[in-house]
Amino acid sequence: MKTFLIFFILLLSSCGGLGGTEAGNPPTVTVASLTGTVSSTDNSVSALVFSSGSSNCFADLIIATDSEGNQSTATPNSSCIFTLDLTAGKAFQIALYEDDEFVSYLKFLKNRETQGLSQSLFLPNQELSINLGRISLSELGARPELEPGDLIDADDDGLFDLDDDDDNDDGTNDDEELDCDLDGFEDDYDLSFDDEFDCDDGEEFQPGDVVIFHAEPRQGEQFVDVDAEISFRASCEIDESTLTSSKFRVRGPGDVAVACDYSTQSGGDEAVCEPSSELASDATYRVTVEGVACEGGALLPVVTWQFTTE
Numbered sequence: 001m002k003t004f005l006i007f008f009i010l011l012l013s014s015c016g017g018l019g020g021t022e023a024g025n026p027p028t029v030t031v032a033s034l035t036g037t038v039s040s041t042d043n044s045v046s047a048l049v050f051s052s053g054s055s056n057c058f059a060d061l062i063i064a065t066d067s068e069g070n071q072s073t074a075t076p077n078s079s080c081i082f083t084l085d086l087t088a089g090k091a092f093q094i095a096l097y098e099d100d101e102f103v104s105y106l107k108f109l110k111n112r113e114t115q116g117l118s119q120s121l122f123l124p125n126q127e128l129s130i131n132l133g134r135i136s137l138s139e140l141g142a143r144p145e146l147e148p149g150d151l152i153d154a155d156d157d158g159l160f161d162l163d164d165d166d167d168n169d170d171g172t173n174d175d176e177e178l179d180c181d182l183d184g185f186e187d188d189y190d191l192s193f194d195d196e197f198d199c200d201d202g203e204e205f206q207p208g209d210v211v212i213f214h215a216e217p218r219q220g221e222q223f224v225d226v227d228a229e230i231s232f233r234a235s236c237e238i239d240e241s242t243l244t245s246s247k248f249r250v251r252g253p254g255d256v257a258v259a260c261d262y263s264t265q266s267g268g269d270e271a272v273c274e275p276s277s278e279l280a281s282d283a284t285y286r287v288t289v290e291g292v293a294c295e296g297g298a299l300l301p302v303v304t305w306q307f308t309t310e
């Protein structure tokens with residue numbers, strides 16, 4: 001018996017130790033859970049009156065999509081509370097649906113100071129249990145009562161994302177992170193780039209480069225409001241005189257041009273097209289920037305993207 005036990009211990013040791021982490025063990029998946037309430041009334045109060053508050057929910061399905069298109073879903077319970085269990089270390093866009101109809105995307109505050117909103121949420125590789133509180137709908141989209149940026153410290157420097165101007169400590173301000181394929185997932189958090197865009201050459205965006213780093217509506221966005229403005233942000237102050245219908249083109253069904261009032265915002269680095277009339281519903285619009293220049297004359301790169309209205 002004693003001989004057998006020694007043999008057994010030797011065998012375990014030769015296999016890489018007792019409970020070791022040698023190759024062959026699956027990588028550990030860290031899960032971050034996201035909880036929220038999609039109810040327009042306070043169920044903790046109404047629950048005292050009604051036994052079920054299910055009719056108060058404004059969404060019956062929550063879908064989180066990562067930058068590779070993988071989806072996770074959650075269904076709110078009778079108190080309109082949902083929990084999404086998501087693989088940490090990735091960014092997600094989260095959409096709310098009711099009766100198979102799109103309701104809204106969740107939008108998160110990136111920085112308390114600038115009040116910049118993002119349609120994607122990066123969950124660092126940490127075990128997190130995030131309570132979004134009650135979600136409310138407004139013209140800005142679906143907004144959580146409690147901002148996850150108050151709980152997430154992506155670069156672990158002691159400053160939570162909401163108070164950290166550079167969440168990932170890469171030297172680029174949160175509001176100027178490049179999203180080279182304009183799909184709403186910033187390069188650092190984008191696991192697959194759209195081939196149509198010149199993104200995958202491995203070159204880092206350098207200070208001084210002239211780029212368009214953000215678009216709204218984003219590339220591939222669906223269910224865009226027919227009242228939406230179309231905008232992009234550049235890495236320079238934009239020469240407003242180059243914002244014309246031929247250089248910042250928006251074309252709808254039948255290749256018909258959308259008439260816009262053009263302007264710059266955000267200190268001049270954001271170009272905005274405010275359509276003179278409502279966009280058509282359930283229609284695809286293609287935006288082309290070609291010939292728009294910075295103050296000083298440098299030309300912005302030619303970029304095209306598209307979106308679809310609700």
Ligand SMILES: [Ca+2]
Pocket residue numbers: 153154155156157158159160161164166167
């Ligand atoms: Ca931080």
Ligand SMILES: [Ca+2]
Pocket residue numbers: 110111160161162163164165166167174
């Ligand atoms: Ca931040």
Ligand SMILES: [Ca+2]
Pocket residue numbers: 165166167168169170171172173174177
């Ligand atoms: Ca950064």
Ligand SMILES: [Ca+2]
Pocket residue numbers: 179180181182183184185186187190
């Ligand atoms: Ca992207």
